[in-house]
Amino acid sequence: MSIPDSIRRFTLALLLAGGLHAADGAAPGSNSFATRIYRQLAGGHGNLILSPSNIATALSMALQGARGQTADEMAAVLDQLPPEAAMDQLLKDANTGGNQLLTANALWVQHGFPILSDFQQTMETRFRAPLSPLDFSGNPEQARAAINSWTEQHTKGKIRELFGPGSLNASNRLVLTSAIYFYGKWQSAFPAVATKPEPFRLVGSATVQASFMHQTATFGYAETPSAQILEMKYAGTPVVFDVVLPKADAGIGDVDTTIDPGKLAEWLGAIHPRTVEVALPKFRAESAFSLKETLAQMGMRSAFTGQADFSGIDGRRDLALSRVEHKAFVDVSEEGTEAAAATGVAVALVAMKSPPRTVFRADHPFLFLIRDTRSGTILFDGRLMNPKP
Template structure:
């Protein structure tokens, strides 16, 4: 039984990706390219994924960090080569359109915009497919992943040189991410049965358009849960930000230099994060964001933070409905190769 391995990791990618007004419910069968919104679909998946991670983690005080765009980018490359029920499941969970042409063209337009480059920040995409030497991958698939999905395709010898292959992949990812992401392919993951490995990593390094003054950082109260409060180092700034609020939440946009990318921070009214997580929807987020405007200086306090998360996303994706793609007996990757895994 041949295997396909997927490794996806995001160092940091907080971005503002705008679509025309597209609701997630319309993303599966759009009539044409202009009616499919990559950001709308990704936001819908992000909310679904977050809810599932909260359920599976059964967390008390742990933070959850993941990049929905990174996960979607990796699965998009799989989607290009998937057929049958596995393809339908990926489409349903990730809100990918059933029409491959619509999806490819729209995704390429979005990626070209996101990765167009700027003097204000570094943003690097590290998509790659690593193929066992002489394993017959369809030329059409290779062309499509290079042209539409910004992915490189490289041959390695997994069978005779598994350790050297692993080192080559890890070294390539390290180079793409300024040496920040190491060992994306863990020891022992490459076996004699491995035929394809898909890696995805996003590296982002940017500075705030309105930088926080270190001298303004001070100890303040932070509320991790409704009944808990702690004293933390809190950054402070007062500047002209886009802002909005409703009965449930507040939202603020913190742009990075260049104003091409932004971080959106949503703060629940009150301190009941559990209730907020269970009830805040993607449509409510979209409406809250749509109503943002600049009303003058907004006083903003944010805890200094550093997050690291490691989790097996396959469990969450299977729970969400992407089952066949992770089942060697049911997975149909005939769009990649005629040889059955």
């Protein structure tokens, strides 16, 4: 159902910019949204990167103004966000030793458009999203430039154009944005001298040459009948980088369609320290999504229609979501992991004897996660299909 002209629009801009460089306990409930939206977006054969926690934050900002059926549908799709205290502690612990984890939210409102004081206070206190007035009606391109500039600033320049030309117009009344930026140094760095070109096997029979990083060290490791799981820590933080490597070259398809919170918790719960000989490709990947249809398919149907109820924002039923945009970037190399995002609105585990040599060679498509081991929150996740797209 299209949105009538009488229904004013507000936009959730969902952006992820992430870079993963190599440098010097899952939560099943909270990761339901993360695994569901991954499955929704994993169609096709390309690389994938997104920040489920960042998307959930932006949508949760909109949820504060939703009422009735709209609120019920949004709440059913979204997970409960981690407690503020847990996120504050993560921000403290992840900003040590040259590592950085930064977050920011913002509320952009049409000049003179009245919003309820309770909604504004919730944005400022719970989400630390100050109100910034813009003139969407008179100069939407200038408003777009201001939001894009904020996005670029809060993602360390990784995302320079969250909204493309013409994507905002005079009917917009609000835009909600949320940004996350992470840079982490590997606890055990990959020596650059060990990096060398080697084949990466694509789904099918083709191969491409990729730069593979090599090292043998103690990592977290688990194995199932169908996959190997590797966990690499970032120095001095509770954040880790997990790789789920299917044993079959084309096994990523099964991972994409069957991953759920229970299976993820089972995989990650079996991780234990082991000396592992690792070969991991350097790669860069980008993704861009318009999530309106995806979220509607997940159950968030009325929010985008004339039946939407966001009366908790302005006291009237005259608002509906118009866009939910998400962009992402990831870069993995020898030195560390850099990731950023901006958002506007099971198999049986194998009991193994310890072999003398464990090899983890990620030379075909795999799933990866960046997560907080204490809360289990997935900050970023994605899929590498081709390190040379």
